[in-house]
Amino acid sequence: MILRKLTTLLLSVIAVCSFAQEPLLDLKYEQNYTPTYDEIIEMYELLDAKYENATLVENGQTDVGKPLHTFIINNEAEFNPETIKAQGKSVLLINNGIHAGEPCGIDASLKFADNILRNADNLAELLENTVIVIVPAYNIGGLLNRSAYNRSGQTTPYETGFRGNAGNLDLNRDFAKCDSENARNFNRLFTKWDPDVFLDTHTTNGSEHQYSVTLIAPSPDMFPPSQENFIREKLLPGLYRNMEKGEYELIPYVSWMYPDPKMGIKMTQETSRYSSGYASLFNCYGMMTENHVYKDYADRVKSCYQFIEVLAKFTSANSEEIIESRKTGRKESMTAKTYPINFELDTTQFSMLEFKGYEVDYNQISPVTGLPRFGYDKTRLYTEEIPFFDVYNPAEEIKIPEYYILPQTWNRVIERLELNGIEFMRLPNDTTMEVEVCYIDEYSNASRLNNGHYFHDKVSTTSEVQNIKYYAGDLVIPVRQKKINYLLEQLEPKARDSFFRWNFFDQILDQREYFSSYGFEENALKYLNEHREFKKKFEEKRQTDPEFAKNHRAQLSYIYSNSEWAEKSYKRYPVARIY
Structure with missing residues (x-):
């Protein structure tokens, strides 16, 4: 004791x-x-x-x-x-x-x-x-x-x-x-x-x-x-x-x-x-x-x-x-069926919050320039109940895929996946797979650099199912893993800070194949003769669109873009989905 x-x-x-x-x-x-x-x-x-x-x-x-x-x-x-x-x-x-x-x-x-x-x-x-x-x-x-x-x-x-x-x-x-x-x-x-x-x-x-x-x-x-x-x-x-x-x-x-x-x-x-x-x-x-x-x-x-x-x-x-x-x-994240990739503030929902501020003054006179300026009057303190808006509703949601397929050529993206401990497998053999791909329809570029990048804004896409050839070493990424949110936010092109928005996939926005108005003429004529239904649509467009009818280049472009000659990989986002 x-x-x-x-x-x-x-x-x-x-x-x-x-x-x-x-x-x-x-x-x-x-x-x-x-x-x-x-x-x-x-x-x-x-x-x-x-x-x-x-x-x-x-x-x-x-x-x-x-x-x-x-x-x-x-x-x-x-x-x-x-x-x-x-x-x-x-x-x-x-x-x-x-x-x-x-x-x-x-x-x-x-x-x-x-x-x-x-x-x-x-x-x-x-x-x-x-x-x-x-x-x-x-x-x-x-x-x-x-x-x-x-x-x-x-x-x-x-x-x-x-x-x-x-x-x-x-x-x-x-x-x-x-x-x-x-x-x-x-x-x-x-x-x-x-x-x-x-x-x-x-x-x-x-x-x-x-x-x-x-x-x-x-x-x-x-x-x-x-x-x-x-x-x-x-x-x-x-x-x-x-x-x-x-x-x-x-x-x-x-x-x-x-x-x-x-x-x-x-x-x-x-x-x-x-x-x-x-x-x-x-x-x-x-x-x-x-x-x-x-x-x-x-x-x-x-x-x-x-x-x-x-x-x-x-x-x-x-x-x-x-x-x-x-x-x-x-x-909960791993079993969800959809994921919000964008939000909007709900201004109908709020709580009241005590706030200690200073009165705003839009007509202060600047002691430097002598001109009106915005400012605060620090002699006029107040304590008031004000609204606090803290609810955001999903503005856009995506269906969560089971797998992403990422070609091995995109090594800068792969490096970042590895930094964050993302689990993935590599294809052991060359193979053709049926996948959903999306095309970048529209996007806007920032008018000035954003931290060293021209950030893509206002992205819109369309999706379709295609059979695509993949090669041994390409990545198969299971989406329903512990870090699912990281995958969705970084690999979905329309997500707010996706790799696409930060220019990691900009090569797809640059067309590699094209046609010359003189060189494509023979193939264009051959294509029309072999595709009667398309030729009918082409003739209808010429009849209903006077500007189109007068523009030789536009007519060839219409044939090129709607034929097998068109570059399928142009604007095709390289991360494919499997559901």
Whole structure:
């Protein structure tokens, strides 16, 4: 009995001493300073050296030649994802510095890692059911391009990194298309850890209001029913409620309805180009904090820190339910008959939300130009109930196929499937298969570059069944696998961030065979004489269409396009379906 009491006393003393430890890291966000890339890594190396249950790991290179790090925190010296998953623990992945001029998450994550590791009580509470994986700095090229003049609407911190990476890409538009080495290694990292909850930390100047931190939440309607219910009934109410208990309230990201926030704000939907939209493809609860650029930097860091702490506690407390909801969601996705590839906001459904804003003023006079401008009157604060629109209805759905067939020539697409752990087989022999193919009827090109691409918009298609020759080594991809959502979003041409829209299949839009008006004449005449029904249609068109009747080239083109001479592969999307 005496020995047991002494042991208990000793453990209590150790816990108190652990709690009383001073912070290891010298963070200077209160002085409007955010650390350089080298300082960030040095601080995580300090934590790695001091604590056995945390480690700093390299995960391949980034475009600037520096490694992509993760800092893993566990309640034991176990850092293997497979072992951790087998123990039934959930994984919370936090990404920082994707836009290097928005560094509050970098400081907040450093503070969080320092505090959790030196506080035995927090360590036991948060890490019993959860492992936390932090990407200290994602856009390293942008962080190294540091200046006081990188972000014109931001006054603090005094120096920050640059929005673009070393190759001038916006990395938060690159998760699906993977042009950057950063994204390719992030895809590998995400596949390896398969996180249950994901957070990407940002800063926004999109609107002016009284909050330091806002949230782009996982859009419930993009998830299968069980996960939609979990988001609406437990995840979001829990996060908002627990944030309200702290110093900083949380509000949905303020994407407001014109002409005034009082008209309401709408939930945003992030597609797979964005980090949180990419995460949702894998039934992961992906979200973004958007701290408010017009607030003091210290408040931005502290409010981001508070959210990270709230999210970590929620993930730990609900670890088992989060894991099970993902399993159930995957089963629901794999047995669904249709899949929505586009959504539209339902403006008839909304809830009321307390909003603390500033009055909008469309007639402010600019102190710079002396001319009228849009702005906010920060002397006129208000708190009002406003509509919050968070329901999206499917605008277009597709029937889910059982298999996709992808010719091996499309190696850039195959590489990305492999990065994300997609299961597929290769044909052992040459064979002819009856498949459904679609043709790209119409599409529009962006008038300017979008992150290095001329993105295709307004895509329309028609489908038909054809017998197509495939070759040994071509891919047969079972659609009903764990990562079904990724397959549908990336391989269906009309999906919002599909590989087609990002120009991975543009060769099919370029016609290879053609006809000359002189050279085709003999074959055209022969074709008409051999196809009497078609010749009759051709003559009727000449009689009813005067412009057609006067145009030699148009008439030959009509014959060519409606004959076996026409190039069957022109505009034929190469990913075929089998139902």
